[in-house]
Amino acid sequence: MSKAKQGGQSVVTLTKEEKQTLDFTRKYMLDMLFISIAPIIMAVYYYGLRVLMLVGVSVLTAVLSELFAARVFSCRSSVSDLSSVVIGVLSALCLSASAQWYVAVLVSSFAVLAVKMPFGSALGHLFSPTCAGLAFVSICLKDKMFNYPNIVSAADRAVYYGSETFSSGESIAQMLSKGNSIGRNVINYIDIFVGNVPGAMGVTCVLALIGGLVYITIRRPKAAVITYCYLLTCGVIAYLFPRVTTGRWISVFMELTAGLLLFAGITFLTNESIAPSRILPRILYGITAGVLVMLLRHVGSFEDSTVFAILLLNSFAPVFDRLPTFAALKEKALKDGGAENG
Numbered sequence: 001m002s003k004a005k006q007g008g009q010s011v012v013t014l015t016k017e018e019k020q021t022l023d024f025t026r027k028y029m030l031d032m033l034f035i036s037i038a039p040i041i042m043a044v045y046y047y048g049l050r051v052l053m054l055v056g057v058s059v060l061t062a063v064l065s066e067l068f069a070a071r072v073f074s075c076r077s078s079v080s081d082l083s084s085v086v087i088g089v090l091s092a093l094c095l096s097a098s099a100q101w102y103v104a105v106l107v108s109s110f111a112v113l114a115v116k117m118p119f120g121s122a123l124g125h126l127f128s129p130t131c132a133g134l135a136f137v138s139i140c141l142k143d144k145m146f147n148y149p150n151i152v153s154a155a156d157r158a159v160y161y162g163s164e165t166f167s168s169g170e171s172i173a174q175m176l177s178k179g180n181s182i183g184r185n186v187i188n189y190i191d192i193f194v195g196n197v198p199g200a201m202g203v204t205c206v207l208a209l210i211g212g213l214v215y216i217t218i219r220r221p222k223a224a225v226i227t228y229c230y231l232l233t234c235g236v237i238a239y240l241f242p243r244v245t246t247g248r249w250i251s252v253f254m255e256l257t258a259g260l261l262l263f264a265g266i267t268f269l270t271n272e273s274i275a276p277s278r279i280l281p282r283i284l285y286g287i288t289a290g291v292l293v294m295l296l297r298h299v300g301s302f303e304d305s306t307v308f309a310i311l312l313l314n315s316f317a318p319v320f321d322r323l324p325t326f327a328a329l330k331e332k333a334l335k336d337g338g339a340e341n342g
Contacts (some may be wrong), residue, residue, distance in 0.1 A: 022081055028272055029082035031219055035266060036089050038208035042194075043201040046151055047097035051201055054095060058104040059088030065112035073117065087111050090130045090267055093202025094260055094307075098149040098161040103141060107133040127314045128268045131307040138302060146174070146303055148198035169198030173259035173304040176297070181244040182254060192257050203263040212266045223270035225279060226286040230265045231256060233290025241298065259304030261293060268310050274317050281320035289313050 043051040062084040078084075091107040111133030138145045147161050150169035172192065175182065182188040191197050195205025203209070217224040235252050242251030256262060269275065269289055276282050292313055296305035 022078075024272075025078075025081040025083060028220075029086045031216065032086045032267060033082065033089060035212035035215055036093060036202070038211050039093055039202035039205060039263075040089075042205040042208050043093070043097065046195060047149070047201055051092075051097060054097070054099065054101065054104050054201075055089060055092040057101050058092035058095075058108045059085055061105045061108040062088035062091070062112050065109045066117060069113055069117040083116070084112060087116065087129050087133075091133055094130070094134050094200045094263070096145070096148045096161065097201040098147065098166060099144055100161065103137060103144055106141070107137050109133075110136045126274070126317075127311055128271055128274065128307075131264075131268055131310045131314075134307045135311055138307070142302070146171075148200070150198060151196055171199040171204075171259070171303070172197060172254055172257055173199070176243050176254055176258055177303040179243055179245070181246040181250055183246060184250070189253070192253075200260065200263075203260055206257050206262070209262045209266060213262075216266055216270060220270060222279065222282065223272065223275065226269050226275055226282050226289070227265040229283050229286030230269055230289045230293075231262070233287045234261060234294055237290065237294040241294075243298070255294070255297070260306040261304075264293075264306045264310060265289075268307075274314055276317065276320040278321060281323055284323070285313070285317065285320050 040051065040055065063079055066079055066084045088108050091111060092104055095103060095107070107130075111129035114136075115127055115129040115132040134145075144161055148169050148171050149161075150167045170180075172182070182192070192204075193206045195208065197204050213224070213227065216227065235256060238252045238255035239248045242248050244251050244254065269286065276285050289310065292309035293306050296302075296309045300308070302308070
């Protein structure tokens with residue numbers, strides 16, 4: 001990046017490599033925004049225009065936080081790559097529809113100011129900014145993060161947490177944490193598929209998330225490898241170690257559709273700036289993510305510890321790309337064999 005004066009003003013010009021990076025990042029962020037459309041539509045259907053208010057506040061906070069940090073720390077803002085917009089959208093979708101506006105502000109501002117900007121850019125951070133923001137607020141405001149409104153009639157959409165008319169509902173993640181099951185009623189399964197259950201406002205509609213999974217599979221098949229390995233691992237552990245007594249397959253279904261598990265696999269784990277670059281490390285990365293998520297679900301104090309597991313995974317993500325390839329191991333074995341024969 002260089003600066004040139006034009007008409008008395010400094011004009012920032014990007015190098016070819018920086019332009020390619022910006023273009024790559026923007027395309028990834030556009031994919032994330034496209035995936036978010038269906039969950040937002042379903043959330044508005046169930047909870048009304050309050051959803052758009054929370055998304056708008058979250059996005060505006062993320063963008064303003066980046067502009068503020070860029071000025072204070074004298075670094076270049078990367079708002080144009082849409083990464084802050086994505087942080088704002090994903091953060092809001094992981095909140096309860098009854099959350100007050102300041103909860104959205106806390107999540108997005110922490111994600112940008114404490115995680116994204118200190119590391120330079122959307123392709124330079126070590127941790128998922130959105131996961132960090134959600135983890136921070138989960139610790140500080142646990143009641144507001146995990147208190148979801150009942151799905152009510154269109155005339156009485158979700159009211160904010162703490163009001164006299166607020167009615168709390170039990171999410172799938174809460175049921176699992178208590179050992180409760182959805183049973184074998186077909187209606188319960190249909191409700192989960194269409195999102196007619198309490199939970200974070202953008203992650204309960206399984207059909208919308210499956211659409212996002214199909215999209216990411218077509219657009220970014222190498223990233224989708226992580227997601228499928230992650231979901232398969234979570235499913236296997238849920239089958240082997242069920243938290244409900246009504247059947248192993250019911251356990252698998254509940255675990256995969258509870259909390260942020262599916263949403264995180266499609267969005268957070270496919271983050272190109274953090275995920276390993278080679279296929280085998282990506283497979284191991286997805287498997288490790290599944291193990292950590294399920295482990296924390298079984299032993300953690302939160303009903304849904306997905307974001308904490310992903311942050312833990314991010315902390316040693318660079319190790320996966322340093323793992324030797326089969327070709328490297330074979331070459332080393334041949335060299336060692338040759339040295340012994342010599």
